[in-house]
Amino acid sequence: MDWKPDRYGELSLQEQIVRYFKEGILRGEWTVGARLPSQRILARLWQVNRSTVAQAMAELAALGLVEGQTGGGTRVVNESWSLLAAPPTDWGQVAESGRHQPNLPVIQTINRMEADPGIIRLGTGELAPELLPGREMARLLQEGAKRPVALGYEEPKGNPALRRRIAERLQERGIHATADSVLVVSGALQGLHLIAAGLMRPGSTVLAESPSYLHSVQVFQSAGIRLEGVPMDEAGLRAGLLERYSKQYQAAMLYTNPTFHNPTGKVMSGSRRKELLQTCRELRLPIIEDDVYGDLWLDEPPPPSLKSLDNHGDVLYVGSLSKSVSPGLRIGWVVGPRTAIDRLADIKMQIDYGASSLSQWAALQWLEDGWHERHLEQLRGQLRKRRAAAAAALDREFGGLARWSIPGGGFYIWMEFNRSLPMKQLFDAALREGILLNPGMVYGSEEKPCLRLSYSYASLEELSRGIGILAGLVRRL
Amino acid sequence: MDWKPDRYGELSLQEQIVRYFKEGILRGEWTVGARLPSQRILARLWQVNRSTVAQAMAELAALGLVEGQTGGGTRVVNESWSLLAAPPTDWGQVAESGRHQPNLPVIQTINRMEADPGIIRLGTGELAPELLPGREMARLLQEGAKRPVALGYEEPKGNPALRRRIAERLQERGIHATADSVLVVSGALQGLHLIAAGLMRPGSTVLAESPSYLHSVQVFQSAGIRLEGVPMDEAGLRAGLLERYSKQYQAAMLYTNPTFHNPTGKVMSGSRRKELLQTCRELRLPIIEDDVYGDLWLDEPPPPSLKSLDNHGDVLYVGSLSKSVSPGLRIGWVVGPRTAIDRLADIKMQIDYGASSLSQWAALQWLEDGWHERHLEQLRGQLRKRRAAAAAALDREFGGLARWSIPGGGFYIWMEFNRSLPMKQLFDAALREGILLNPGMVYGSEEKPCLRLSYSYASLEELSRGIGILAGLVRRL
Missing domain, CATH: 3.40.640.10 (Type I PLP-dependent aspartate aminotransferase-like (Major domain))
Structure with a gap:
């Protein structure tokens, strides 16, 4: 979202938020069935109190424009001031008719949270920006x-x-x-x-x-x-x-x-x-x-x-x-x-x-x-350092908790936990600590509790710190 | 194809061609069911006599490697020297099982002939290379x-x-x-x-x-x-x-x-x-x-x-x-x-x-x-010139033969012929004269004989000459 409420604007923050959604719905940017971002996310994004967002949503609901859903989330339900009799195209319903299936919720969460610059990405399967040439x-x-x-x-x-x-x-x-x-x-x-x-x-x-x-x-x-x-x-x-x-x-x-x-x-x-x-x-x-x-x-x-x-x-x-x-x-x-x-x-x-x-x-x-060969030479050096940092942190933190082996290349260390572990809870708890994980279920591994760790994205310091925090969470769960 | 027979090689041209296909089939580049390019195309591509290509194909057929098809074309049918009992993967058959339909034959011809640098493209819906910035x-x-x-x-x-x-x-x-x-x-x-x-x-x-x-x-x-x-x-x-x-x-x-x-x-x-x-x-x-x-x-x-x-x-x-x-x-x-x-x-x-x-x-x-605005300004001038050249040639050559109207922008002039005309024959005849057409049937217009002309690709000279040749063909058909 480009828009942000203006702290020094003439209208209050709440009024600005109400107006923003009202106009967006009128213009057809949010259509019937569209799901608004959660209040928590909006509050964080705009750096306003969650109660301000909640009050704005309540006002929009009172106008008959949105409706809270059981199971969380707010959906657009009406354009009450529309003079036309015909309801607008319900793109949400249209979307559900397509052949392509939406990504799994946990993958959608991973995709979305990867855009958060503050998060430690312990499972991301790509090179960190500083490793790109x-x-x-x-x-x-x-x-x-x-x-x-x-x-x-x-x-x-x-x-x-x-x-x-x-x-x-x-x-x-x-x-x-x-x-x-x-x-x-x-x-x-x-x-x-x-x-x-x-x-x-x-x-x-x-x-x-x-x-x-x-x-x-x-x-x-x-x-x-x-x-x-x-x-x-x-x-x-x-x-x-x-x-x-x-x-x-x-x-x-x-x-x-x-x-x-x-x-x-x-x-x-x-x-x-x-x-x-x-x-x-x-x-x-x-x-x-x-x-x-x-x-x-x-x-x-x-x-x-x-x-x-x-x-x-x-x-x-x-x-x-x-x-x-x-x-x-x-x-x-x-x-x-x-x-x-x-x-x-x-x-x-x-x-x-x-x-x-x-x-x-x-x-x-x-x-x-020859760019490619020169770059690979450098890159291998960098990846070796990161692999070593991840290996050291695992040895230090995860002895007795899990098994893993250090690969001869690529990005990934596969961890299998020694005891059963509620992986969805671990994923959520880690997210609250600012750590994004790629749990094994994403790869079709449902029976055993597993994680894909990656040493290609997080920095040396993040690898060490992130793996430490992760071990604490695993012990607690 | 990268390969070309070597006029000054130790082997005769025919032997080189046989060897080329034999090795390609052995390596799996041409698999069972694969269709080889026509002899006419190969002869033109390699600038050898068509009879040389025909003899090479006859030799490959004698080896049991290829087979002429009714309706033209040569297909790979065997790898007779293969020591393994299992036949290779028939990718041709695999290909036919996919969801996507191949392009219409006339469109495949258009796509293929567009790669021919000598051809006058009277229907191509893109800017000529010299108009690109x-x-x-x-x-x-x-x-x-x-x-x-x-x-x-x-x-x-x-x-x-x-x-x-x-x-x-x-x-x-x-x-x-x-x-x-x-x-x-x-x-x-x-x-x-x-x-x-x-x-x-x-x-x-x-x-x-x-x-x-x-x-x-x-x-x-x-x-x-x-x-x-x-x-x-x-x-x-x-x-x-x-x-x-x-x-x-x-x-x-x-x-x-x-x-x-x-x-x-x-x-x-x-x-x-x-x-x-x-x-x-x-x-x-x-x-x-x-x-x-x-x-x-x-x-x-x-x-x-x-x-x-x-x-x-x-x-x-x-x-x-x-x-x-x-x-x-x-x-x-x-x-x-x-x-x-x-x-x-x-x-x-x-x-x-x-x-x-x-x-x-x-x-x-x-x-x-600001690059875009400066470029559009120039481009409009160029397209106006080409549109005028096409319009002049049409007035000169097609009076009484067809109807068309000159558009206010874009690339296309739609021609509807006054009398019935065998469009597939016109397409083929034009191709023989080095002119590539986009007939109306490509756009679902089957009843009336129509053509999509384009003034975006051919040069001023090509537009004038090509439209002249086209009018001659239409008169003859």
């Missing part, structure tokens, strides 16, 4: 923009020079790719969305590791596709169970994130990778390999990707610059057999006419001129 | 990149400063908007896609002008939503028919492009706009107003937008920088009641985590620092 990107733009910038549409699969560069980089890692087998997408998530929309039938089932990041996004579910989890062990997804799971659920595809797995941080072993490929080949189960953390090894490079072992086009490979360089650029790629890539490109053109040409132009220079 | 954008980047660039995720609705700026610009045109009622999207098409996915039930019906641009994209159809056309007259969509159409089809929404309509170039009159709003209000029919050409008036500003007349939140307004500044930036906006906008933002986060932050950053500066 903003200065380097500005230099790159300065140099690149000495010539005019291409502003037209790109080809359906994306900028050809960028696709060539991506293919070359993948070739260096043993993947047989050409520019034609690369589709540039607006981030890996969009790649998954395209696969769901273009290569899967609604009602079909995707297998994935249990737990999986996929549960925290609605990408498959919104396309009417079910997710079933396959258990993991220390070597990653248990390939030996695939035949049973695949038949039981008549699975259409397998999604796997074998390297620095989100949320557990695990790396699938080399021999498991071969077993998995062989099994999927026999089961005719196509594979989506999500490798967005591959660049972020901290101790040693991970085993070869599934795609590099794939000689038969069974694997669609998904990569991205979001985790290592810039989430905001929205540049990722899907690599695979041309039939599939051409199809996904056709859908991408239908959906948004391709990724930003400016982002593609910046990504090309970033990958071509 | 590439130099200005480079200067803007140079100036903006004196400070570090923000590379993180943006807020769900988009960069707040950009949303504020967009809201201010809309306020200047009488639209009540605040930053909170603006959602930044990756182009207007994505806005429509989000509306289809988030605010409509599969199986419902959207009304739109007949003809309509919507028929050339699969945005609603792919979401399982039907399109029904409402006839137009000189004042635009015939609002008087809406009650009947709305009831007959139990319409869920009305989509309209009232200003410089795509494809007819028409402008809905001011009184029709009021009638339309009032009718939709009585029918409780929410409106999507597509206003992507609004900035591109050439003679006088168009009547106020529907959204500016909407006091009840019945209209979702869609705008964009793609038509006036840069299609490649992928920056558009949807403006409307918060319930709807919040819902669309939630889905956008699920689909691609928001538009490119780099594009948003560039768009903000573009709209803030």
Whole structure:
């Protein structure tokens, strides 16, 4: 919200708030069925007493414009002064008719609270702003923009020079790719969305590791596709169970994130990778390999990707610059057999006419001129420090309370608590202490009390302090 | 395709081509079911004799790797040397199972031929590269990149400063908007896609002008939503028919492009706009107003937008920088009641985590620092010249053959032929002469032979020459 009541205005704060909502409702910005932010949030946002907000709401209710709801929240119920007989469009009801499901409430809370600058984000799966190469990107733009910038549409699969560069980089890692087998997408998530929309039938089932990041996004579910989890062990997804799971659920595809797995941080072993490929080949189960953390090894490079072992086009490979360089650029790629890539490109053109040409132009220079390697070198140093700080704080605070293991790369430390714990209460209690958590249930892990910790976002000091506060809360609960 | 046979290579051209496909099939880049490009296209692409390509294909067929199809085309049918018993994943079949429909064949041809640099594009709905402000954008980047660039995720609705700026610009045109009622999207098409996915039930019906641009994209159809056309007259969509159409089809929404309509170039009159709003209000029919050409008036500003007349939140307004500044930036906006906008933002986060932050950053500066107004001024002058050249050529060549009217802005001249004409034959014949047309059937106009001409892409010389050749073809057919 841009608006704020003016402390020195002619009207009282309460009058200003009443007027603000009244006018917004008249103009149609808040329509019937719209839910107003909670009084607590408004009071904090505007830095006014909660009682002032409550009185304003009472006045709006008296005017017949809003109504308190059981279970909290205030909804717009009327436009009593409207001269027209016809009620306005109820967008709230319209919204409920859509195919896409809203995000889970706890995920909506996480998304919303991430915008709060004061909060310690112990579970966020992205790089902290100070780890992003903003200065380097500005230099790159300065140099690149000495010539005019291409502003037209790109080809359906994306900028050809960028696709060539991506293919070359993948070739260096043993993947047989050409520019034609690369589709540039607006981030890996969009790649998954395209696969769901273009290569899967609604009602079909995707297998994935249990737990999986996929549960925290609605990408498959919104396309009417079910997710079933396959258990993991220390070597990653248990390939030996695939035949049973695949038949039981008549699975259409397998999604796997074998390297620095989100949320557990695990790396699938080399021999498991071969077993998995062989099994999927026999089961005719196509594979989506999500490798967005591959660049972020901290101790040693991970085993070869599934795609590099794939000689038969069974694997669609998904990569991205979001985790290592810039989430905001929205540049990722899907690599695979041309039939599939051409199809996904056709859908991408239908959906948004391709990724930003400016982002593609910046990504090309970033990958071509050595910026990426220099940045990764620095970034690994920073992440190692943060990983060490998190590990030290865990050792200090959580002995006897939980188990975890320190990953060889990526962002995540997966904690499993030794005793049962009311995770929703822990989440809420932590939020009150200014700490945002990503509980295991977000990743489909309901039985055991778990947490995804991340050392990519919080500062060294926040990691240490936040983990200390967290341990106190766990002890109390 | 990156690859080309090497005229001076050790192997003959034919042998190189055989080897290229053989290896591609082995590596899984061409999988079973994949369709190879036609021999004609390959011959042109590689600048070799068509017979060389034909012999190479015959050899591949003899190896059991490919098979000619009735109705043309060659498909991969086998990997005979594969040692594994399991057949590879048939991505072609997988692709056919998806929810999204492929684009119409003629649209696929148009999309593909647009990549051909030699072709005269008489129907393309975008600015020619020389009309895009590439130099200005480079200067803007140079100036903006004196400070570090923000590379993180943006807020769900988009960069707040950009949303504020967009809201201010809309306020200047009488639209009540605040930053909170603006959602930044990756182009207007994505806005429509989000509306289809988030605010409509599969199986419902959207009304739109007949003809309509919507028929050339699969945005609603792919979401399982039907399109029904409402006839137009000189004042635009015939609002008087809406009650009947709305009831007959139990319409869920009305989509309209009232200003410089795509494809007819028409402008809905001011009184029709009021009638339309009032009718939709009585029918409780929410409106999507597509206003992507609004900035591109050439003679006088168009009547106020529907959204500016909407006091009840019945209209979702869609705008964009793609038509006036840069299609490649992928920056558009949807403006409307918060319930709807919040819902669309939630889905956008699920689909691609928001538009490119780099594009948003560039768009903000573009709209803030006067670049946009200076550019529009220049652009209008250029478009007036092209419109005049097209009008002169039409007067000279098409008297007695067709009817058309010269629009007051936007890109399009809609031609209706006086006599019946085999449009598919005209399309093919023009393609052979190096001219790419957008026939009326692409816009759902099947009965009358029509064409969408555009003066935004072809040069003055191409417009004159292309329209001349076209008239010759029409006379012959």
